[in-house]
Structure formats: structure tokens, C-alpha cells
Amino acid sequence: MTTWLTTLKTETPQEGYDLAVKMARVAIKMTQPDADVRDKLRPVYAKDADALIASSQVVATHFATVAAANNYWIETP
Amino acid sequence: MTTWLTTLKTETPQEGYDLAVKMARVAIKMTQPDADVRDKLRPVYAKDADALIASSQVVATHFATVAAANNYWIETP
Amino acid sequence: MTTWLTTLKTETPQEGYDLAVKMARVAIKMTQPDADVRDKLRPVYAKDADALIASSQVVATHFATVAAANNYWIETP
Amino acid sequence: MTTWLTTLKTETPQEGYDLAVKMARVAIKMTQPDADVRDKLRPVYAKDADALIASSQVVATHFATVAAANNYWIETP
Amino acid sequence: MTTWLTTLKTETPQEGYDLAVKMARVAIKMTQPDADVRDKLRPVYAKDADALIASSQVVATHFATVAAANNYWIETP
Amino acid sequence: MTTWLTTLKTETPQEGYDLAVKMARVAIKMTQPDADVRDKLRPVYAKDADALIASSQVVATHFATVAAANNYWIETP
Numbered sequence: 001m002t003t004w005l006t007t008l009k010t011e012t013p014q015e016g017y018d019l020a021v022k023m024a025r026v027a028i029k030m031t032q033p034d035a036d037v038r039d040k041l042r043p044v045y046a047k048d049a050d051a052l053i054a055s056s057q058v059v060a061t062h063f064a065t066v067a068a069a070n071n072y073w074i075e076t077p
Numbered sequence: 078m079t080t081w082l083t084t085l086k087t088e089t090p091q092e093g094y095d096l097a098v099k100m101a102r103v104a105i106k107m108t109q110p111d112a113d114v115r116d117k118l119r120p121v122y123a124k125d126a127d128a129l130i131a132s133s134q135v136v137a138t139h140f141a142t143v144a145a146a147n148n149y150w151i152e153t154p
Numbered sequence: 155m156t157t158w159l160t161t162l163k164t165e166t167p168q169e170g171y172d173l174a175v176k177m178a179r180v181a182i183k184m185t186q187p188d189a190d191v192r193d194k195l196r197p198v199y200a201k202d203a204d205a206l207i208a209s210s211q212v213v214a215t216h217f218a219t220v221a222a223a224n225n226y227w228i229e230t231p
Numbered sequence: 232m233t234t235w236l237t238t239l240k241t242e243t244p245q246e247g248y249d250l251a252v253k254m255a256r257v258a259i260k261m262t263q264p265d266a267d268v269r270d271k272l273r274p275v276y277a278k279d280a281d282a283l284i285a286s287s288q289v290v291a292t293h294f295a296t297v298a299a300a301n302n303y304w305i306e307t308p
Numbered sequence: 309m310t311t312w313l314t315t316l317k318t319e320t321p322q323e324g325y326d327l328a329v330k331m332a333r334v335a336i337k338m339t340q341p342d343a344d345v346r347d348k349l350r351p352v353y354a355k356d357a358d359a360l361i362a363s364s365q366v367v368a369t370h371f372a373t374v375a376a377a378n379n380y381w382i383e384t385p
Numbered sequence: 386m387t388t389w390l391t392t393l394k395t396e397t398p399q400e401g402y403d404l405a406v407k408m409a410r411v412a413i414k415m416t417q418p419d420a421d422v423r424d425k426l427r428p429v430y431a432k433d434a435d436a437l438i439a440s441s442q443v444v445a446t447h448f449a450t451v452a453a454a455n456n457y458w459i460e461t462p
Contacts, residue, residue, distance in 0.1 A: 005399040008457050014082040017100070021107055023402070023448070027441035030406055032431045045434035046109045049122035053131045054438045056104035060138035061445035063100070069457035072085050072146035091159040094177070098184055123186045126199035130208045133181035137215035140177070149162050149223035168236040171254070175261055200263045203276035207285045210258035214292035217254070226239050226300035245313040248331070252338055277340045280353035284362045287335035291369035294331070303316050303377035322390040325408070329415055354417045357430035361439045364412035368446035371408070380393050380454035 001030070008069035016070055020062035024055060078107070085146035093147055097139035101132065155184070162223035170224055174216035178209060232261070239300035247301055251293035255286060309338070316377035324378055328370035332363060386415070393454035401455055405447035409440060 004026065010016040032038055045051035067073075081103065087093040109115055122128035144150075158180065164170040186192055199205035221227075235257065241247040263269055276282035298304075312334065318324040340346055353359035375381075389411065395401040417423055430436035452458075 003399060005402055006397060008398055008452065009459075012083060013085055014080060017082055017103070021104065024441050024445065026402070027406065027444040028437045031437055031440050037432055041432070041434045041437070045438070047114060047118070048434070049118045049125070049128050050131065051434050051438060052105045052108055052118070053122070053128060053135060054435065054442070055108050056101050056135045057131070057138065058438060058441045058445050059104040060101065060135050060142075061442065061449065064138065064142045065445075065449045065452050065457075067085065067142050067146060069452060069459070072142075074086075074146070089160060090162055091157060094159055094180070098181065124191060124195070126195045126202070126205050127208065129182045129185055129195070130199070130205060130212060132185050133178050133212045134208070134215065136181040137178065137212050137219075141215065141219045144162065144219050144223060149219075151163075151223070166237060167239055168234060171236055171257070175258065201268060201272070203272045203279070203282050204285065206259045206262055206272070207276070207282060207289060209262050210255050210289045211285070211292065213258040214255065214289050214296075218292065218296045221239065221296050221300060226296075228240075228300070243314060244316055245311060248313055248334070252335065278345055278349070280349045280356070280359050281362065283336045283339055283349070284353070284359060284366060286339050287332050287366045288362070288369065290335040291332065291366050291373075295369065295373045298316065298373050298377060303373075305317075305377070320391060321393055322388060325390055325411070329412065355422055355426070357426045357433070357436050358439065360413045360416055360426070361430070361436060361443060363416050364409050364443045365439070365446065367412040368409065368443050368450075372446065372450045375393065375450050375454060380450075382394075382454070 001026075008066050010066065010070060013067070013070075013073050016066040016073070017059070017063055020059045020066050023062040023066075024058040027058075078103075085143050087143065087147060090144070090147075090150050093143040093150070094136070094140055097136045097143050100139040100143075101135040104135075155180075162220050164220065164224060167221070167224075167227050170220040170227070171213070171217055174213045174220050177216040177220075178212040181212075232257075239297050241297065241301060244298070244301075244304050247297040247304070248290070248294055251290045251297050254293040254297075255289040258289075309334075316374050318374065318378060321375070321378075321381050324374040324381070325367070325371055328367045328374050331370040331374075332366040335366075386411075393451050395451065395455060398452070398455075398458050401451040401458070402444070402448055405444045405451050408447040408451075409443040412443075 005023070008019070010019055028038070082100070085096070087096055105115065159177070162173070164173055182192065236254070239250070241250055259269065313331070316327070318327055336346065390408070393404070395404055413423065
């Protein structure tokens with residue numbers, strides 16, 4: 001896999017959130033490397049409330065890490 | 078997506094809780110961007126105890142991050 | 155929603171635990187604001203081991219935050 | 232409910248683990264106060280691998296809190 | 309139960325990981341003390357991907373605690 | 386099992402992420418040591434959105450630990 005994660009630092013909390021979303025998705029890519037299979041799965045779980053909530057949980061866990069890495073963006077003006 | 082998360086700082090724990098609820102929901106929006114689909118899912122999972130509890134778990138995870146970012150609102154008078 | 159969370163500080167660990175239980179429930183209220191629907195769901199999931207355990211997980215996550223906010227009640231005599 | 236949680240301090244990690252088990256169970260008691268119902272549920276989920284693993288997850292989350300409260304028992308001789 | 313957890317300190321991360329696996333299993337033993345029942349459950353969930361992943365989640369949570377207790381083995385040469 | 390985890394230190398966040406993926410998988414190996422069984426399970430859960438998301442959750446939990454062990458790679462130039 002090409003380089004995709006060089007730093008956990010982001011300018012804003014929102015960019016940190018976007019990074020957390022990306023981090024949640026990469027693990028899925030690594031377990032299911034076939035893009036065609038993933039493309040078929042996506043519309044299914046995107047209509048499944050349980051899957052959407054579980055995805056949101058993964059994002060929350062990664063966001064906690066990203067937020068800590070950025071000291072919660074406290075120095076951000 | 079427009080700017081929605083500029084800071085993790087809130088005045089009170091309750092505002093921090095509200096922010097955590099928002100953070101839990103945005104990940105769902107990002108995975109299912111179609112508002113019509115989400116509007117159909119919502120009444121279903123809102124009557125499903127498992128989904129409600131799972132949603133509450135996501136909120137709890139985000140609240141932990143928001144609370145840490147606010148140093149648990151300890152300086153709040 | 156009226157003010158319900160003004161501080162994470164509690165006198166004892168047990169009060170902190172009770173607060174965590176409350177915090178777990180509020181997210182459910184916010185997702186399902188209709189008290190009648192919640193009243194119907196409650197007896198169902200209260201007899202469902204999986205739901206009870208999942209609820210306990212949410213409490214555990216919130217308790218971790220409340221405990222940290224109280225510095226684990228270490229100064230309590 | 233009577234007093235059951237006056238401190239997170241324990242003498243040893245194992246006592247901390249036992250406390251975490253207790254903390255996981257109390258939330259279930261608070262959601263399902265009827266001991267008869269709980270007594271019926273217990274043998275069912277005690278034979279259900281998913282429920283056993285989920286219970287173990289709750290214990291793990293509480294143990295993390297108890298361990299932090301005891302500074303990981305590092306000063307214990 | 310006999311003494312099984314006297315310290316969270318381990319020599320290496322891998323020993324810490326093994327301890328986390330043990331900690332995940334003990335909670336299951338405490339909820340289902342009957343070894344015969346556990347012996348029947350094990351081959352079933354060991355072929356169930358969901359149960360295996362859930363078990364791995366419990367290990368991950370305990371490992372986080374063990375790693376913190378060992379200051380992430382940073383002083384290890 | 387041979388030595389596989391001698392340090393949590395990695396050069397970059399991405400290597401830390403790869404380590405987290407490995408850590409998630411080892412627990413599964415330890416619960417299901419039979420490679421043939423795992424080889425049969427893999428293509429099944431790799432097409433199951435719920436299992437993929439749950440796997441991603443385990444990775445997220447381990448990544449939090451690895452990131453903390455590396456002080457979030459903040460000193461990395």
C-alpha cells in the first residue's frame with residue numbers, strides 16, 4: 001500500500017475528524033483488498049442502521065487518538 | 078461538507094455532550110450522504126433498542142474525547 | 155432539553171457510577187425523544203441479555219470519563 | 232441501592248479485576264432490577280459465547296479505569 | 309479463584325499481549341464457571357468469525373491497560 | 386508462538402497502523418490456531434460488512450495504544 005499516513009497532526013478538529021474517517025476505512029481495505037467486493041458491500045451497509053452506527057463507533061475511536069495527538073487543538077487560535 | 082467542527086471546547090459538560098451527539102451523527106452522514114435514505118432509516122432504528130444503545134455507545138466514546146479536551150470542565154465555576 | 159449535566163464532579167465513586175448510568179440513558183432519549191416509544195422498548199430490552207450487556211458497556215465508557223474527571227476520587231478520605 | 236462502591240482502590244490487580252466484574256454487573260442490575268428475571272437470563276447467556284465475550288468486554292473497560300485509579304499497582308511491593 | 313493476577317508488569321510487549329489474552333478469558337470463566345460448558349462453547353465460537361473478532365476486541369482493550377502499566381515498555385533495551 | 390512483538394515503537398504512523406492490524410490478527414490466531422479453519426473463515430467475513438467494520442474497530446483500539454507508545458510520532462521530522 002502506498003504512503004497514506006505520515007502524521008496525525010491536522011490544522012483543525014474537523015480535518016482530524018476526516019482523518020479518523022479515513023483511518024476507519026483503510027482497515028477495511030486491508031482486510032478486503034478487492035475494490036469490486038467493497039463496492040458491492042458499500043450500498044448495502046450504507047442502508048443498514050447497525051452498520052452505520054458501528055462505522056461511527058470506529059471513527060469515534062480513531063478520533064480520540066487523533067485528538068490526543070493534536071493536544072485537542074487547544075493552541076489553535 | 079461545510080465547516081462544522083472548529084473546536085472541541087464547550088462552556089459546560091452538557092454542551093460537550095451535545096457536541097458528542099453531533100459528532101456521532103456526522104460519521105453516519107459521511108457514510109450515507111443521502112438525506113432521504115437517512116430519513117427512512119431513522120424511525121426504524123429509533124424503535125430498535127440495540128441500535129439506540131449502540132448509538133449511545135458512540136456518544137460515550139466521543140464524550141470522553143470532548144471531556145478530555147475541556148479538562149473535564151474542572152475550572153468551570 | 156433542560157439542564158441536566160452541569161458538572162462531572164461527584165462526591166463518591168458510586169455517585170459517579172449513577173451519573174454514568176444517567177449519561178448512557180440521555181443519548182437514548184435524544185435519539186428517541188418519544189417517551190411512549192421508550193416505555194415500550196424498555197421492558198423488552200430489560201429481558202434481553204445482549205441489550206443489558208451492551209447497556210452496561212455504555213455505562214463503563216461513561217464511568218471511565220467521570221472517574222478521570224474526579225481524579226478517581228483519590229483525595230476522598 | 233445500598234452503598235457498594237466507596238473506592239476504586241484495591242490492594243492487588245486481581246482484586247481490581249474482581250471489582251471490575253462487579254461494576255459490570257451492577258449496571259445490569261440497575262437496568263433490570265428484578266432478580267427473578269436476571270436469574271432466568273443468566274443460565275441462558277452463560278451458554279452463549281457472544282454474550283460471554285461481550286461481558287468480558289465490559290469487564291475490560293471497567294478494569295482499565297480501576298487500573299488507572301490504582302496507578303497500575305506500580306507501587307505495590 | 310486462586311491467585312492469577314499479581315502484577316501488570318511484563319518483560320516484553322509480547323508477554324503483555326499474552327497477559328491480555330489471559331485477562332480476556334478469565335472474565336468468561338467467572339461468568340461461566342463450568343469448564344464442561346466452556347469446552348463445548350469453544351470449538352463453536354472458534355469457527356465463528358464474529359466471535360473471534362469480538363474476542364480480539366477484548367484483548368485489545370486489556371492490552372491497552374497492560375501497555376500503559378508498563379509505560380509501553382519504552383525503557384526496555 | 387514465536388517472537389512477534391518486541392516493541393511498540395515504529396518509525397511512522399503508517400507503520401504503527403500496520404502493527405495495529407497485526408495485533409488484531411494475532412488474537413484471532415491464538416483463539417483459532419488452526420490455519421485451515423482461519424483460511425476458510427477469511428473469505429466469508431471479508432465479504433461481510435459487519436465483520437469488516439468490527440475488525441476495523443479492533444485495529445482502532447490497538448492503534449490508540451501504539452500511537453500513545455510512540456507519543457503520537459510528534460518528534461518525527
